[in-house]
Amino acid sequence: MAGIAALTAAYVLSQFYRSFLAVLTPALTAELGASKADLSAASGAWFALFALMQFAVGISLDRWGPRRTAGVLLGLCAGGGAFLFAFATAPWMVIAAMALIGMGCAPVLMASVFIFAKSFSPARLAVLTSWLMAIGTMGNVVGASPMAAAAEAFGWREVMAGLGVITLLVAGGILLIVRDPAREDSVFGSSGLGGYLELIRLRALWPIIPLAALNYAAAAGIRGLWAGPYLADVYSADALLIGQVTLFMALAMAAGTFIYGPLDTLTGTRKWVAVAGNTLGAAAVAWLAVFPLAGVGAATVALVLIGLTGGSYGVIMAHGRAFMPAHLTGRGVTLLNFFSIGGVGLMQFATGAVVTASTVPGEPAVAYRTLFVFYAGVLLASILVYLFTRDARPEPASRPSPQPAER
Numbered sequence: 001m002a003g004i005a006a007l008t009a010a011y012v013l014s015q016f017y018r019s020f021l022a023v024l025t026p027a028l029t030a031e032l033g034a035s036k037a038d039l040s041a042a043s044g045a046w047f048a049l050f051a052l053m054q055f056a057v058g059i060s061l062d063r064w065g066p067r068r069t070a071g072v073l074l075g076l077c078a079g080g081g082a083f084l085f086a087f088a089t090a091p092w093m094v095i096a097a098m099a100l101i102g103m104g105c106a107p108v109l110m111a112s113v114f115i116f117a118k119s120f121s122p123a124r125l126a127v128l129t130s131w132l133m134a135i136g137t138m139g140n141v142v143g144a145s146p147m148a149a150a151a152e153a154f155g156w157r158e159v160m161a162g163l164g165v166i167t168l169l170v171a172g173g174i175l176l177i178v179r180d181p182a183r184e185d186s187v188f189g190s191s192g193l194g195g196y197l198e199l200i201r202l203r204a205l206w207p208i209i210p211l212a213a214l215n216y217a218a219a220a221g222i223r224g225l226w227a228g229p230y231l232a233d234v235y236s237a238d239a240l241l242i243g244q245v246t247l248f249m250a251l252a253m254a255a256g257t258f259i260y261g262p263l264d265t266l267t268g269t270r271k272w273v274a275v276a277g278n279t280l281g282a283a284a285v286a287w288l289a290v291f292p293l294a295g296v297g298a299a300t301v302a303l304v305l306i307g308l309t310g311g312s313y314g315v316i317m318a319h320g321r322a323f324m325p326a327h328l329t330g331r332g333v334t335l336l337n338f339f340s341i342g343g344v345g346l347m348q349f350a351t352g353a354v355v356t357a358s359t360v361p362g363e364p365a366v367a368y369r370t371l372f373v374f375y376a377g378v379l380l381a382s383i384l385v386y387l388f389t390r391d392a393r394p395e396p397a398s399r400p401s402p403q404p405a406e407r
Contacts, residue, residue, distance in 0.1 A: 004177035007066070007112045009170050010074055011242030013104035013163075015139030016147075017078065018046055018220065018379060019250070021098075022228035023148040023243050027156050036229060038091040040352025043225045045095050046102035049343025051338050053106035055196065058334030062195075065327065066111030066179030076173030078104025078328045082164035086157045086344055094146040104167075109133070110334050117180035117321065117329045126270070126394065130314030137257060137311075140223060142251030143330065145243030157185040170256030195331040207389035208383035212316050212336050215278050218285050219310025220344045221351060225248050226371060227303060229355075233364035235296050238242070245300050249307040257311035264394050270319040271391040275383060281309030282379040289372035292365040322392035351375070 023044055026036040035043075053073075058067040088094045109132070122308045123356030150159045196333075201268065222230075227246050231237035237245070260277065263271045284305040291298065317336055324332035349372055358370035 002036070003067075003123035003174075004112060004132075004388045006116065006173040006177045007070060007108060007115075008110040008132060009173060010070060010105075011112065011132065011136035012139040012142070012207055013074075013078065013167055013170060015110045015136045016052075016143045016163075017098075017101045017105055017139075019084075019140045019224040019246075020147050022226075022246055023144060024151060024156055025228040025232065026397055027151065028091075031187070032088065032094065032145075033304055034091040034094065037352050037356060038095065040225060040230075041099040042091070042353075043097045043221075044345050044348035044352070045099040046105075047341050047348055048097045048102070049222075051342030051345050053103050054110070054334040054338035054341070055193065057107040057110055058196070058331035059193070060107070060383055061110060061114045061330035061334070062328075065109070066114050067175060067178040067180050069106045070111040071171050071175035071178070073107050074174065074238045074285075075102045075168055076104065077101065078106075079164050079167040079171060082160055082167055086160035087400075091328060107389075110137070110330070110337055113317065113333045113337075114330050115181055117333065124156055126262040126264050126314045126318035128314075128315055130257045130311065133311065133314060134254050134257035135404055136273050137254035138248065140253055141247060141366060143224075144247035148243030152309065157293060160368070177291065195328045196335060199324065199332055199335050202323055204390065205320055207385050207387075208316065208336075209322045209339050211274065211278065211386040212313075212320065213339040214347070214379050214382040215274070215312050216310055216340055217347040218281065218379055219249075219253060219307050221255065221347050222285075222303065222306060225348060226351065226355075226368075230368050230371075231296070231299075233315045234292065234368060235299075235393040237296070241296075242314035244253060245296070247259065248300055249303045251305040252307035259308075259316055260311050263316065264315050269384070269391055270315050270394065272273050274315050274319065275386065277309045277312045277315075278379060278383050281306055282376050282383065283377065284309065284370050287374040289369050289376055292369045293374065316340075317391075319392050337385065347378070348373075 018173060021039055027310045057069060078101045081097045081104060084100060085094060085097035088097060112132055120128060148161070168372055187354065223246060227249065228242045231242050231245060260273065267273055282300050288299065288302045317333065320333060322337045351374065353369045354374050355371050358367045360366040
């Protein structure tokens with residue numbers, strides 16, 4: 001459990017790093033001249049590198065285990081990226097720093113999911129993953145008004161340097177504390193990328209992939225990138241108000257993942273839990289598209305609902321995991337994570353282009369109306385494809401026999 005605690009602390013950092021840019025929008029614009037396109041590229045770089053790293057992470061988990069995979073990458077890449085961010089003097093340095101941080105955060109959640117999949121019954125995968133994510137989402141909370149207050153009190157550069165130190169300490173804790181599940185010779189001798197080709201050929205995964213790629217995109221993209229500019233441009237919100245609104249959204253994201261966790265076992269279905277939750281989230285985004293000027297209070301309620309319903313990742317991961325062969329556990333979960341985070345990353349770049357193309361001088365609401373229409377449309381399309389998947393109902397399974405752990 002100490003190892004899971006260390007990985008959970010790392011996941012808190014991962015959630016923070018993917019979401020804090022929204023509250024630094026005014027400072028980065030004023031000090032570095034960063035444009036909306038720059039900030040979109042920086043956020044997109046985090047998700048894009050995070051996603052691309054999943055292939056290497058999956059192979060590394062199956063061959064070398066979660067301890068070294070997570071500890072080394074978190075320390076070298078995420079820690080180094082935080083320091084680069086702290087000393088940034090131009091927007092391109094912020095983009096490079098976010099790319100490095102994304103690489104360093106890439107193995108953290110998957111290391112935990114790998115341990116859950118190897119050490120607990122399949123029926124518990126959704127709830128364990130969802131609850132880990134719910135705790136980790138506290139990083140979203142810290143990245144909202146607490147980050148805004150800290151940046152105002154101490155300066156954003158000093159805060160980022162301090163976070164770099166914390167990241168190095170957490171990485172060291174992972175290397176010292178985490179214990180790898182016992183190795184299976186058949187797994188560690190298997191081919192690297194060939195395992196991904198075997199997974200891609202599984203037709204049962206095909207209808208799951210679009211929703212895996214887009215279920216989190218609206219919540220993560222709006223919370224981590226667009227909530228700040230939307231509130232600032234449409235409602236003239238300052239950093240503290242942005243921090244407060246995004247704090248409520250972050251708390252909702254944490255609550256949502258807790259709520260999703262046991263729903264598959266309570267209802268006996270994974271498919272329809274994901275369908276219901278994501279449809280409600282798409283409706284909330286569509287409401288913002290129809291009423292982008294409804295007021296800060298109404299917008300906050302909609303943002304909270306988007307956050308609350310955007311946490312179906314654990315259920316979708318368990319749904320896909322049910323169709324994967326056991327010897328490809330590491331590569332299987334990282335493949336789905338690639339699509340999940342890659343979808344968010346592509347949407348960051350795409351939404352930057354959408355907002356830029358639809359901006360009308362003097363009418364900021366027009367661009368954000370188009371943005372929310374885009375988010376709602378792609379999410380609804382992925383739900384329609386997901387309807388063709390077959391359900392994988394959770395079935396009680398005995399916990400694997402205890403095996404000696406390796407360091």
